[in-house]
Amino acid sequence: MKTYLSVNAKSYAVEHDPRRTLLDTLRDDLGLPGTKKGCDHGQCGACTILLNGERVNACLCLTAMHDGDEITTIEGIGSPELLSELQKAFVEKDGYQCGFCTPGQIMSATALLQEIANGAPSYVSDDLDSAALTDAEIAERMSGNLCRCSAYPLIREAIAMAAEGKE
Amino acid sequence: MKDHFTMDSPQPRLLDETKQGVIGTPMDRPDGPRKVSGTADYTADHAPDGMAHGVLVRATIARGRITGMDRDTVLGIDGVIDVITDPRMIRNPAQGMAGSAPVQTGDEVHYHGQPIALVVAETFEAARDAAQRLTVHYHAEAAAVSPETTPDTETDDPVTAGDFDSSWSAAEVQIDRAYTTPSQAAAAMEPHAAIADWQGDHVTLRSALQMVRFNKAELADTLGIDPSKVRILAPFVGGGFGSKLGLGPEAAAAAIAAQKLGRPVRVVMTRQTVFDTVLRRSETAQRVRLGATKDGRITAISHDDRVSNIDGEGFAEPVSQASQFLYGADGLSFTQTVARIAATPAGSVRAPGEAVGMLAFEAAIDELADALGMDPLELRLKNLPEKHPIDGRPYSARRLADCLTEGAARFGWADRWQAGTRREGDWLIGIGMASAARSNMLVKSSARVRLTGDQAIVETDMTDIGTGTYAILAQITAEMLGLPAANVTVRLGDSDLPGASGSGGSFGANSAGSAVFLAARKLRAEIAERLGCDAEGLTLQNGQARGDNREAALTELVSEEILAEATIQKGKTAKSHFSSGFGAHFAEVAVNEWTGEIRVRRMLGVMSMGRILNEKTARSQALGGMIWGIGAALTEEMQSDPRDGHIVTRDLANYHVPAHADVPGDMQVVFLEERDDWANPIQTKGIGELGISGAGAAVINAISHATSKRAYDYPVLPDRMVALLEG
Numbered sequence: 001m002k003t004y005l006s007v008n009a010k011s012y013a014v015e016h017d018p019r020r021t022l023l024d025t026l027r028d029d030l031g032l033p034g035t036k037k038g039c040d041h042g043q044c045g046a047c048t049i050l051l052n053g054e055r056v057n058a059c060l061c062l063t064a065m066h067d068g069d070e071i072t073t074i075e076g077i078g079s080p081e082l083l084s085e086l087q088k089a090f091v092e093k094d095g096y097q098c099g100f101c102t103p104g105q106i107m108s109a110t111a112l113l114q115e116i117a118n119g120a121p122s123y124v125s126d127d128l129d130s131a132a133l134t135d136a137e138i139a140e141r142m143s144g145n146l147c148r149c150s151a152y153p154l155i156r157e158a159i160a161m162a163a164e165g166k167e
Numbered sequence: 168m169k170d171h172f173t174m175d176s177p178q179p180r181l182l183d184e185t186k187q188g189v190i191g192t193p194m195d196r197p198d199g200p201r202k203v204s205g206t207a208d209y210t211a212d213h214a215p216d217g218m219a220h221g222v223l224v225r226a227t228i229a230r231g232r233i234t235g236m237d238r239d240t241v242l243g244i245d246g247v248i249d250v251i252t253d254p255r256m257i258r259n260p261a262q263g264m265a266g267s268a269p270v271q272t273g274d275e276v277h278y279h280g281q282p283i284a285l286v287v288a289e290t291f292e293a294a295r296d297a298a299q300r301l302t303v304h305y306h307a308e309a310a311a312v313s314p315e316t317t318p319d320t321e322t323d324d325p326v327t328a329g330d331f332d333s334s335w336s337a338a339e340v341q342i343d344r345a346y347t348t349p350s351q352a353a354a355a356m357e358p359h360a361a362i363a364d365w366q367g368d369h370v371t372l373r374s375a376l377q378m379v380r381f382n383k384a385e386l387a388d389t390l391g392i393d394p395s396k397v398r399i400l401a402p403f404v405g406g407g408f409g410s411k412l413g414l415g416p417e418a419a420a421a422a423i424a425a426q427k428l429g430r431p432v433r434v435v436m437t438r439q440t441v442f443d444t445v446l447r448r449s450e451t452a453q454r455v456r457l458g459a460t461k462d463g464r465i466t467a468i469s470h471d472d473r474v475s476n477i478d479g480e481g482f483a484e485p486v487s488q489a490s491q492f493l494y495g496a497d498g499l500s501f502t503q504t505v506a507r508i509a510a511t512p513a514g515s516v517r518a519p520g521e522a523v524g525m526l527a528f529e530a531a532i533d534e535l536a537d538a539l540g541m542d543p544l545e546l547r548l549k550n551l552p553e554k555h556p557i558d559g560r561p562y563s564a565r566r567l568a569d570c571l572t573e574g575a576a577r578f579g580w581a582d583r584w585q586a587g588t589r590r591e592g593d594w595l596i597g598i599g600m601a602s603a604a605r606s607n608m609l610v611k612s613s614a615r616v617r618l619t620g621d622q623a624i625v626e627t628d629m630t631d632i633g634t635g636t637y638a639i640l641a642q643i644t645a646e647m648l649g650l651p652a653a654n655v656t657v658r659l660g661d662s663d664l665p666g667a668s669g670s671g672g673s674f675g676a677n678s679a680g681s682a683v684f685l686a687a688r689k690l691r692a693e694i695a696e697r698l699g700c701d702a703e704g705l706t707l708q709n710g711q712a713r714g715d716n717r718e719a720a721l722t723e724l725v726s727e728e729i730l731a732e733a734t735i736q737k738g739k740t741a742k743s744h745f746s747s748g749f750g751a752h753f754a755e756v757a758v759n760e761w762t763g764e765i766r767v768r769r770m771l772g773v774m775s776m777g778r779i780l781n782e783k784t785a786r787s788q789a790l791g792g793m794i795w796g797i798g799a800a801l802t803e804e805m806q807s808d809p810r811d812g813h814i815v816t817r818d819l820a821n822y823h824v825p826a827h828a829d830v831p832g833d834m835q836v837v838f839l840e841e842r843d844d845w846a847n848p849i850q851t852k853g854i855g856e857l858g859i860s861g862a863g864a865a866v867i868n869a870i871s872h873a874t875s876k877r878a879y880d881y882p883v884l885p886d887r888m889v890a891l892l893e894g
């Protein structure tokens with residue numbers, strides 16, 4: 001079957017198996033392997049992408065259900081030569097070790113900063129109408145992204161650093 | 168130019184004399200921009216033209232024989248190419264540094280979850296579907312799957328010093344406790360993966376592996392071909408923690424299938440298969456006995472354990488490893504029993520031994536301090552031995568006392584309150600500490616350094632599994648050759664390059680780093696000769712060579728490439744001295760008195776681990792280890808079905824590795840300056856595992872301090888905590 005997608009502002013028509021996940025479409029059909037598969041079950045966050053501006057686990061999305069959707073992957077955030085502020089902060093803070101969870105962490109963090117800017121509260125927010133960018137807030141909102149290397153404190157420092165740069 | 172060096176005597180501290188000033192600095196990883204942009208290429212990111220997809224099929228009995236498979240039903244599925252079984256397929260991954268094929272079982276099943284066939288299809292979806300549908304017929308046999316009840320056990324002769332029994336019975340104060348820890352999973356975020364491609368009778372295997380030199384030999388032996396016909400590529404590895412030390416079943420299956428089908432085959436384990444078949448850390452049952460005089464001199468130490476493994480695997484979790492050299496006593500005794508079970512094989516997971524042994528041992532030390540009415544810090548400081556308590560070797564470099572006192576001062580240990588007396592609402596607050604220790608090794612390693620003008624290239628089959636190898640090898644080379652680190656290119660993870668130790672046992676940086684150092688030192692000698700000065704008088708900095716009142720740019724002196732290769736291996740110093748990293752961990756926890764929830768609020772690790780090559784990547788390694796300590800103390804538990812041994816917690820929703828919210832922001836690491844002259848010519852010690860060794864015990868001891876209750880079964884899950892609080 002065929003699905004039309006916009007990925008990183010480029011249009012694609014993908015011929016695919018009906019069982020195909022968006023994750024496998026991105027990695028194997030569109031040649032965008034930056035999005036990682038850590039579990040294929042929505043349990044690790046390595047496959048986090050932006051779907052119409054919101055973060056989702058690409059392994060839990062069937063390609064067939066996303067005709068016409070707009071997707072941003074890690075490749076759409078920056079390149080080694082031209083890194084985003086968040087990507088630079090991860091390098092500077094050593095917010096990774098093996099790097100396998102990193103694209104997912106960065107996609108999640110990209111969305112997180114937007115969610116906070118939009119005033120969306122989380123379980124740990126004191127105020128339902130706005131959220132401050134505290135470490136507890138970042139930890140809560142990033143907990144869908146596992147990092148077995150356990151770079152957690154440094155990932156959060158990187159996110160805080162990038163957020164400060166933005167303000 | 169080839170140099171073969173044996174570590175027979177302490178070496179001069181050349182890296183303290185060189186002038187570039189890049190060694191030890193918190194340099195960003197050169198591979199960082201690729202990692203953060205998703206362009207670092209891990210195995211499964213490759214999809215060569217014509218590639219077929221393989222999915223492993225698992226056995227669903229604990230022991231027996233495969234009598235048939237209904238191949239035809241799945242071969243009819245659209246896109247399915249083949250169902251491959253082959254006597255060369257392997258039962259489980261090779262143990263670290265095996266260098267030969269793991270057990271090959273043919274049609275026998277040795278554990279539930281064992282890979283028994285590979286379904287290959289044109290698409291991943293078809294292969295997965297067929298693998299799930301394939302009906303397998305077995306002749307099942309009875310099997311012992313529980314380490315508690317299996318009749319098949321082996322007990323080693325005890326490791327002893329002095330007379331434990333008489334020291335123990337004479338002890339004025341005694342602690343005698345039993346502890347348990349469950350099986351644990353390495354659970355690297357990158358699932359094990361392989362892509363095999365044959366060119367004639369040569370196979371190229373991309374695979375997520377930690378020890379390329381050994382893995383090459385393992386694949387050759389598995390396939391029954393000459394190692395010269397095998398090439399292995401692993402430039403980026405998404406975490407290992409021991410689980411990728413040895414060639415895995417997915418790699419053997421990919422190579423066999425690719426050869427049979429004449430096209431590349433990719434096999435990526437599902438997360439569930441990773442749990443089923445990748446070597447687990449054994450569960451342990453431990454008994455610690457500590458005897459002391461009333462004034463706090465430890466007189467008797469015994470740490471016995473029972474671990475498990477499947478038949479045919481020689482590995483046994485070395486539970487009491489650190490207990491044998493941390494503290495002194497008049498009598499020491501350590502006995503290990505291995506229970507043989509038909510279950511997922513056990514092997515090395517980050518800091519085998521210390522990671523679980525120190526949970527129990529350092530908790531027992533804490534309990535002894537309580538019994539003596541002594542500060543646990545003081546008890547530890549009072550009992551540091553002069554030399555290795557078992558074999559009498561002097562320590563090569565040991566700043567354990569400094570780590571303990573420095574950590575105590577930084578953490579505010581002196582303000583420690585009486586156990587069970589501080590609360591904030593429903594939360595009981597406590598602090599705890601533990602010593603850290605992880606023995607240090609040197610493993611044979613080779614490397615090549617090429618220099619053209621002011622540009623250098625480092626080549627070795629060493630891997631970077633997140634440990635920072637790309638960074639530190641660039642720094643060593645840059646320091647030795649007087650170049651900015653940006654002028655050094657590091658090539659890793661290719662078996663065509665000189666063979667290194669690989670990443671394991673925290674020996675990678677020491678071993679591969681020393682080989683690079685020695686190769687670069689050869690080049691320094693060549694440069695000195697060209698300049699016309701002694702190697703000792705040579706100064707290299709920012710591409711300029713100076714010595715004996717002469718000066719020249721490397722671009723002039725080395726207009727055409729020069730190269731040097733060096734090999735290092737351990738020698739007399741390994742026998743004359745005992746080398747280990749040491750440290751001290753501190754933790755503060757809050758325990759909810761109603762729900763039993765335990766939150767770690769802050770941690771501090773103070774460590775002395777030889778020369779730090781990169782302050783930034785070293786810190787990351789240490790932090791990572793400490794967070795593994797949180798996992799071992801609080802969250803990680805593999806459970807299996809007592810009837811057939813199958814792993815029940817076989818995904819990341821059921822096996823709980825720590826997540827962001829489990830880890831406090833206040834995680835501090837302090838390195839105390841140290842040089843280990845007896846370890847290797849760059850005076851380093853292993854880092855990757857010291858952070859975990861003892862970290863969990865600091866959390867456990869903080870729980871005791873918060874609640875006045877002692878837990879002996881780990882992890883301290885909320886239900887266990889509630890039971891203790893109610894008890």
Ligand code: FES
Pocket residue numbers: 036037038039040041042043044045046047048057058059060
């Ligand atoms: S791969 Fe999607 S959440 Fe793990």
Ligand code: FES
Pocket residue numbers: 095096097098099100101102146147148149150151356405406633
């Ligand atoms: S960096 Fe290795 S899993 Fe996060």
